[in-house]
Amino acid sequence: MGTNYKTGQSLDLKNSTVLIAGAASLVGSHTADQLLAAGTREVILLDNFSFGSMQAIEHLRDHERVKIVRADLLRLPEIIQATKGVDGVVHLAAYMSLGFSQTPWQAIDVNLRGVQNMLEACAINNVKKVIFASSNATYGYGTGIKGELHESMAFHSEGAPPAAILYGASKIMGEQLCRTYLQQRGLDYLVLRYSTVYGERQHYRAANALYIMQTYDQIKSGQAPVMPGDGSETKHFVYVTDVARANVAALQSPTTDTAMNISGPDAVTTGELVQLILDYCGSNLKPEIKPDPPGTVRLTSGGAFYIPHNKAKDAIGWEPQVPIKEGIKRLLDWRKQNDTP
Numbered sequence: 001m002g003t004n005y006k007t008g009q010s011l012d013l014k015n016s017t018v019l020i021a022g023a024a025s026l027v028g029s030h031t032a033d034q035l036l037a038a039g040t041r042e043v044i045l046l047d048n049f050s051f052g053s054m055q056a057i058e059h060l061r062d063h064e065r066v067k068i069v070r071a072d073l074l075r076l077p078e079i080i081q082a083t084k085g086v087d088g089v090v091h092l093a094a095y096m097s098l099g100f101s102q103t104p105w106q107a108i109d110v111n112l113r114g115v116q117n118m119l120e121a122c123a124i125n126n127v128k129k130v131i132f133a134s135s136n137a138t139y140g141y142g143t144g145i146k147g148e149l150h151e152s153m154a155f156h157s158e159g160a161p162p163a164a165i166l167y168g169a170s171k172i173m174g175e176q177l178c179r180t181y182l183q184q185r186g187l188d189y190l191v192l193r194y195s196t197v198y199g200e201r202q203h204y205r206a207a208n209a210l211y212i213m214q215t216y217d218q219i220k221s222g223q224a225p226v227m228p229g230d231g232s233e234t235k236h237f238v239y240v241t242d243v244a245r246a247n248v249a250a251l252q253s254p255t256t257d258t259a260m261n262i263s264g265p266d267a268v269t270t271g272e273l274v275q276l277i278l279d280y281c282g283s284n285l286k287p288e289i290k291p292d293p294p295g296t297v298r299l300t301s302g303g304a305f306y307i308p309h310n311k312a313k314d315a316i317g318w319e320p321q322v323p324i325k326e327g328i329k330r331l332l333d334w335r336k337q338n339d340t341p
Helices: 026-037 054-060 076-082 097-102 104-124 162-185 207-220 240-252 270-281 310-316 324-338
Strands: 017-021 042-047 066-070 088-091 129-135 188-194 196-198 237-239 259-262
Touching: 017 026, 026 042, 026 054, 026 240, 042 054, 054 066, 076 104, 088 104, 088 240, 097 104, 097 162, 104 129, 104 162, 129 162, 129 240, 162 188, 188 240, 188 310, 196 240, 207 270, 207 324, 237 240, 237 324, 240 259, 240 310, 259 310, 270 324
Parallel strands: 017 042, 017 088, 042 066, 088 129, 129 188, 188 259, 196 237
Antiparallel strands: none
């Protein structure tokens, strides 16, 4: 790992209790799996279950090293109680861009006050380290997004829908709250900026991951898959088990006070993505080009940009392992086995 980063506390997982906020989710459930496989002493799964599904963590309900806690991020006393005796926190709970479009008041509350409440509780209870789930949305959207999206890049908003900008801005503020708590209260943290996460236990809320599911549904019903453009639009996905590994590596790393991209091995165009799903289904259907209605949120659309992950390799020793073709196969295999949205 690199030596040019600030160092703070790292966790010995076998002697640690780790809390996952927003645990009843795609990333949360897989992160719990990875933590348990790594021998973590205790894993606390915290969720208010407004979006999260008990089904996602049902396989962990009776695990001897798992504790499930129903609590609300907006109720500080509940979070203070939940973080007592906790060594590390993986903070995943958040509204995404679709939430900012549908219920912006609630989304702002959860993505800002909810983060602040968690950081305050962690500081009060002397939690050693917080991993904050951010997003490549912190680079913005629209015409200014070109080339390599490196971690020091400025935020761009020209031409983007308000919900997308609000979501990206909320993640920037969450990151800066983490920095504030390190500077003022000594709380170590790392920020992981996820690309679009997809994989088994996929939900129907994230705009780009939702596109995979919608396309599969169309093809299976005999309809031509719909593409919003000519197929050249770039999208960036990262498989959920890779993201879970990054969360675990971040907890174990002494690196603190920095942000890093967590992206997949390669970008994929919309056309390539649709063809992968067609190939999986053994279908000869031809895509129908139909532009998105005005204001539609597609998080990583825009152009031929690239999201490097070399900083994560240097800082926490992480690299993605699952290419998009293999990831699509795993996701759709799971979908077939579970047959209902």
